[in-house]
Amino acid sequence: MKTLQSTRRLADEDAPPAQEGRVLRLSAGRRTRSAAGADAEAIYRRILGAIIEHRLAPGRKLVEERLASVFGASRAMIRQVLTRLSHEMVVTLVPNRGAFVAEPTVDEAREVFEARRLIEPALARKLAQTVAPAQLSRLRQLVAAEERARAARDRQTVIKLSGEFHLEIAEMAGNAILARQMRELTLLTCLIIFLYDSPGGRACPDDEHHQLLDAFTCRDGERAAGLMLHHLDHVEQSLDISLTAQDDDDLERIFS
Amino acid sequence: MKTLQSTRRLADEDAPPAQEGRVLRLSAGRRTRSAAGADAEAIYRRILGAIIEHRLAPGRKLVEERLASVFGASRAMIRQVLTRLSHEMVVTLVPNRGAFVAEPTVDEAREVFEARRLIEPALARKLAQTVAPAQLSRLRQLVAAEERARAARDRQTVIKLSGEFHLEIAEMAGNAILARQMRELTLLTCLIIFLYDSPGGRACPDDEHHQLLDAFTCRDGERAAGLMLHHLDHVEQSLDISLTAQDDDDLERIFS
């Protein structure tokens, strides 16, 4: 029963390869060995995409053999992808137990936001000083798409696009290493929002991205930095990271 | 001929397992699958140690089979370790060509320092406000060891210990995610120093670590942050990142 359902869900997630709009892409830095297998990269993107879009929920077990048959790949290749995802902290690998979609703890969530508050305002400031017209239009495009998704009440797409907006800023700022780190933080943030978003407060406040865009357009670095900081605080406060009793999983933590 | 020599060097690097003083350790975060193999972790540390201590120079090719025989492990296990190292950007994996000790470019070097200037002063400030006596003595210990190495003109150990000092600060600051990112940056910095250190200026100016330690002892967060920023600038300026024509490898870059 449960097994069957699980199988179907993975299969379903296999189904829609139509919307192939790169998955919170990042040129994958210097492409790792994974890229060699020609389609390891594709599998990576599919799985990551499913996680980002919340079709694979945090905590979900990822069984190697089943993934292998879904993607028509060998287990070894799935393994490559899973280890890569685990290095990016999107998947947790438990020895002899398997791979699971990561479930950031409240502490980790706080740390992620602390890191972002440190890095992103500086990136925003930097970008504002050097931004080119083409970059501005790209950002506008993302914000517009996000707004459409918001209008359509497609929360998952909103979260994904919001992440892409932040990541795009990081990449445009011209520091590949910081961009790479921001990618990790952004991916984690997607998981965190799904885990801790309170029903009441919506994730990324409506127009703060618009304001950021304005600041970029005016090339006002200080304002961009300030807005970014405020924005991050705002997002974090909209989450239930206060002291919420967490998932059942955290029994170990509770009795310690 | 060349083959033989290469073999010997790797063998030699195998030789001294005596000084087993953990290699710029970081509790490896949540231990990845690598840890399962019981000794994959050990192999990882040995190779990373050799790179950090410059016994494996940047650009050096790492042949899987040879490593496997050196460590008495299977090629698959070596492969795990190499992919992990590549995710940490210490090793570059070229499809169908193999693994090489990373050679950060001047641009990457600048980016690394930019990132560190962003993150480390904040971590220093934070640590100064919360530092415990035990932590202070640990830091003192590291600085003392570094000074001993400097007195012994053991430049490689100086660089390694200096990296450990910075990493320890990051870990003590109480943000595991930032600590993880700092670990990457610190490892890269080790490679960068070996690549671009000018013969004249020595790497980590003598007493700046001492001054930092003072600031921590006084719990003076602002001073610690300021010193850290200054220190990083100082280290970067002591390098030949000006416009030095790089290695012969970078012919592609020169004609572009």
Add this chain to the structure above:
DNA sequence: ATAAACTTTATTGTCGACAATTTGTTGACT
């Protein structure tokens, strides 16, 4: 003598099979 095409060698990439581990289940014993 040089350059192109071919052969050889060394190394990486991929896969399937087997061993080890964990998890769930059955059955015997108190």
Add this chain to the structure above:
DNA sequence: AGTCAACAAATTGTCGACAATAAAGTTTAT
């Protein structure tokens, strides 16, 4: 009935063998 132990199923971990690729060396033709 309940508890524990042995057993069975499912899943992960490891390895060796083979295929694919790139580099080096050799031959051949101009």
